Amino acid sequence: FGRQVRRALAIEGLTLEKGSSGVAVDTGTLRFQIDRHGNLADVRRGDERLIGPDAACHTLAVDADGTGYDSTSGEAEVVVEESGPIRAVVKVASHLTDADGGKLMRIEKRVEAYQGSPLVRIHHTFVMDRPEKFTDLDQLSYCIPVPAADTKWRVPLAEGEAIELDRQMPAVRQRFDHELVTVAGDAQTPGEARVIGSIVAEDEDGVTVAVRDFWQNYPKGFSVRDDGLYVDLCPAFEPGLYDAFPFEKEGHQLYYYLLDGKYRLKRGVAKTQEMVLGFGSRQEREQLCALVQRPLVAIAPPEWYCNSKVFYDVAPRNTERFKLYEEAIDKNLEGYVERRERQRDYGMLNYGDWYGERGTNWGNIEYDTQHAFFLEYVRSGNPDALLLGEVTELHNRDIDTVQWSENPEEIGAVYVHQMCHVGDYYDKPVPGSLGFPRGGYSVSHAWTEGHFDHYFLTGDPRSYETGCAVADFFTRKQLGRPYDFSSCRTPGWHLIMLAAAYAATNDPYYLNASKVVVARVLETQDTEPRPLPDYQAEGRKPFQVGGWSRMMVPGHCRCEPRHRGNAGFMVAVLLSGLKYYHDVTGDPRVKQCIIDGAYNLLEECYSDQTHGFRYTSCPNTSYGSGASPLMVEGVARAYLWTKDERFRRVLTEALPRGAGGSGYGKGFSMYYRMAPRVLADLEAAGLTLDKPAAETP
Numbered sequence: 001f002g003r004q005v006r007r008a009l010a011i012e013g014l015t016l017e018k019g020s021s022g023v024a025v026d027t028g029t030l031r032f033q034i035d036r037h038g039n040l041a042d043v044r045r046g047d048e049r050l051i052g053p054d055a056a057c058h059t060l061a062v063d064a065d066g067t068g069y070d071s072t073s074g075e076a077e078v079v080v081e082e083s084g085p086i087r088a089v090v091k092v093a094s095h096l097t098d099a100d101g102g103k104l105m106r107i108e109k110r111v112e113a114y115q116g117s118p119l120v121r122i123h124h125t126f127v128m129d130r131p132e133k134f135t136d137l138d139q140l141s142y143c144i145p146v147p148a149a150d151t152k153w154r155v156p157l158a159e160g161e162a163i164e165l166d167r168q169m170p171a172v173r174q175r176f177d178h179e180l181v182t183v184a185g186d187a188q189t190p191g192e193a194r195v196i197g198s199i200v201a202e203d204e205d206g207v208t209v210a211v212r213d214f215w216q217n218y219p220k221g222f223s224v225r226d227d228g229l230y231v232d233l234c235p236a237f238e239p240g241l242y243d244a245f246p247f248e249k250e251g252h253q254l255y256y257y258l259l260d261g262k263y264r265l266k267r268g269v270a271k272t273q274e275m276v277l278g279f280g281s282r283q284e285r286e287q288l289c290a291l292v293q294r295p296l297v298a299i300a301p302p303e304w305y306c307n308s309k310v311f312y313d314v315a316p317r318n319t320e321r322f323k324l325y326e327e328a329i330d331k332n333l334e335g336y337v338e339r340r341e342r343q344r345d346y347g348m349l350n351y352g353d354w355y356g357e358r359g360t361n362w363g364n365i366e367y368d369t370q371h372a373f374f375l376e377y378v379r380s381g382n383p384d385a386l387l388l389g390e391v392t393e394l395h396n397r398d399i400d401t402v403q404w405s406e407n408p409e410e411i412g413a414v415y416v417h418q419m420c421h422v423g424d425y426y427d428k429p430v431p432g433s434l435g436f437p438r439g440g441y442s443v444s445h446a447w448t449e450g451h452f453d454h455y456f457l458t459g460d461p462r463s464y465e466t467g468c469a470v471a472d473f474f475t476r477k478q479l480g481r482p483y484d485f486s487s488c489r490t491p492g493w494h495l496i497m498l499a500a501a502y503a504a505t506n507d508p509y510y511l512n513a514s515k516v517v518v519a520r521v522l523e524t525q526d527t528e529p530r531p532l533p534d535y536q537a538e539g540r541k542p543f544q545v546g547g548w549s550r551m552m553v554p555g556h557c558r559c560e561p562r563h564r565g566n567a568g569f570m571v572a573v574l575l576s577g578l579k580y581y582h583d584v585t586g587d588p589r590v591k592q593c594i595i596d597g598a599y600n601l602l603e604e605c606y607s608d609q610t611h612g613f614r615y616t617s618c619p620n621t622s623y624g625s626g627a628s629p630l631m632v633e634g635v636a637r638a639y640l641w642t643k644d645e646r647f648r649r650v651l652t653e654a655l656p657r658g659a660g661g662s663g664y665g666k667g668f669s670m671y672y673r674m675a676p677r678v679l680a681d682l683e684a685a686g687l688t689l690d691k692p693a694a695e696t697p
Helices: 247-253 282-293 302-308 323-343 369-380 383-400 449-458 461-479 489-505 508-524 568-585 588-605 629-642 645-657 665-672 675-684
Strands: 015-019 022-026 031-035 040-045 048-063 068-070 077-083 087-097 103-114 119-127 134-144 153-156 162-165 171-176 179-184 187-192 198-201 208-211 220-225 228-234 262-266 270-278 355-357
Touching: 015 077, 022 077, 022 087, 031 048, 040 119, 048 087, 048 103, 068 087, 103 134, 153 220, 162 171, 162 220, 198 282, 208 228, 208 282, 270 282, 270 383, 302 369, 323 369, 323 383, 323 665, 355 665, 369 383, 369 449, 369 665, 369 675, 383 449, 383 461, 449 461, 449 489, 461 489, 461 508, 489 508, 489 568, 508 568, 508 588, 568 588, 568 629, 588 629, 588 645, 629 645, 629 665, 629 675, 645 675, 665 675
Parallel strands: none
Antiparallel strands: 015 022, 022 031, 031 040, 040 048, 048 068, 048 134, 077 087, 087 103, 103 119, 119 270, 134 228, 134 262, 153 162, 153 198, 171 179, 171 220, 179 187, 198 208, 208 270, 220 228
C-alpha cells in the first residue's frame, strides 16, 4: 500500500477467449470450453482429451410426469465476469428444456478456473421461475460424461470408511442426515453413515468430484452410469419414505418438501450447490476432497478488517478488555454447532437456518444470523465463524428470499419466520403451537448486512445482488406512499438495511430513502412531555417524553384499559438505525433524537434494582436482569456523547450480567449481530467488559 507499490508482472498461464461458440479457458494445466448452451465441454489435460467435443457436463431433470429436461439444447446467456492472470469467472444462465422446448427451471452456473490448476469450481444454482405456486420434481442431476460404469469409484464417509461404486453397485444416496443407502439392481441397503461429499476415480488419471456440505443438504447421491458420472443433486426416492413422519414432529420441520416421492418446490426459491471437478493426479484429487469441505482461508489480521471500516465500527478481539465477552462467544460458537446437530437442522431447503421460532417456525435467520457470524470472523479471525456464516448466508439468500417472480418488483421480498421457511405447504399450524403455516414479507423481518458481508469476504456476486434486491424491494414497499409507521422497529430495521446498502453501493438512492424515514421519525418523537392517563401515572412521572408513545397492542399490554408506551426492544432497534444514519450525515437533530430516545428507553423499561429491562412500558410486565447489546447500542452512543452517569450504569451493570450471550437461534442472532459494534463504543468510552458486575447489596 502506498506510492512506492508497483503492479507485479502478470503471471502467464491463464487465458480466456470468448467467441461465437462460447468461451475457451486455458489454465496452463487444463483447457476447456464453455459452449453456447452454458455447459463445460472439450476438457483436455495437455494432449489428453478427458471430455470429448461431442459431450458436455450438463444438468438434467425429470418432472413429476416423467418428462425429461436438460441443459444441452437451449441457448445460454454467457458473461465473462472476471478474466485476470490468476482467476477466470464465467457466469452462464439457461433453462432446462424438454424435447419440445418446454422449460422446467432456470439454471445458473458460475464457473471458476485458476492459473496452473487442474480444478474447475462450479457454483450450480437452480431457480424456480415457473408461474405455478409449487412445482413437483422427480429428480435433478449434474452429469460429467466420463467412462464411469467400467471404473471403480471410492466415496469417503465421515466415519472414516469408504464405499466403492462400480457396475455392480452403481449408486449411493444420502437419504437422511444420518443414513445412506447403496443401490445394487433393485436392492437398496441402508446404513448409518454420512457421505462426506467426494467421489474419487481409482485410476491414476481419472476425475474427482467434490460437493460441499453434501450430507448436510440431503437428499443427495452419486451414481455411475454408462454415459457418465452423475452428481444427484435431487436423487429420486420412493413414495412414502418421508411422508411416514408425523406432521406434528419431523414432518413439518424437516420433510415438508419431500412429499409423495417428489420434491415440492415453491415459486421463487433457488438453491446453490458448490462443486469442484478435479482432473489432476490422484494425490491432488485426494487433497481436494478435504479442502472443499473446509476450504483454506487467507485471513488478514483482525485489526486490518476492523480498521477498514467496511464492517462499520467493530472492536477487534481483546481477551483482557472484553474477557467476559470473548469467553462466551468461544463457548457459544461451539455450542451452536452442537445444538444444530441435536436438532438435526439439516436438509436441502433447511441447512443454514435454525428451527424453533415460536416452537414450530423456521427462524429465517431472524436478526441476521450470518451477519453475527461474519462480524465475529472479522474481529477475531476465527475461520469457524466464517464457515458458519457462509452456510447461513447461502440458505437465507436462496430459500428465504424471493429470487424470481412474474412481477419483477417482488424479487427481493423476504419471508418472515414461518413453517417451512416459505409457507403454504400446510394450511394449519401444529396443534398447540404458535407457528405460522404461511406468512408475508416485512421490513422488520428482513436484513441485508449479512448479504453484503458475504460479498465483501468472498466476492460472491449473488450475495451482493440479493442484498441490493432486498433493499430495493422494501424501499419500494415502504416508500410507495406517504411514509408512516406503527411500531418503532419498522423504521429502525429499515434504516439499518438502508445504511448497509448505501455503504455497499455508495448509491444516494438509499441515503435519500433514509432521509424520508428519518423525517417521519423526528416528526413523531415526543419532544414535549405527553401527559399520561391517571391509571398509568400513579407511582411514576405523569408524562412520557423522548420516545414514540402509543397505545400498546395486546401483545405488549394485556391490561384494560391498556397503557401507553412502547416495546423496549423496538425503541432500541430504532436508536441503532438512527445511529448508523447519524454516522453518515452528522445531522445534529438525529444526535439529539438518539439521546432523548435513550433516556426514554431507560425511563420506561429499565430498572436500576434488577439491572435489566422489562419487555414494554406496561407496569405489569416484570423486569429481568442483564442486557443484550441490541438493547443498549443507542445507550452506548448516548454515553459517548453525554458521559451521563445514568447511561454508564447500564453499560457497566447490565451488560456484564448478560455477557453470557446465547448459543443458538434468535437469541444468538439478537445478541451477536450488534455486540461487536457496542464493544467499539465501549472501547471509545474507556469502558470494559472484563469481570462480572458487583452484586447489589
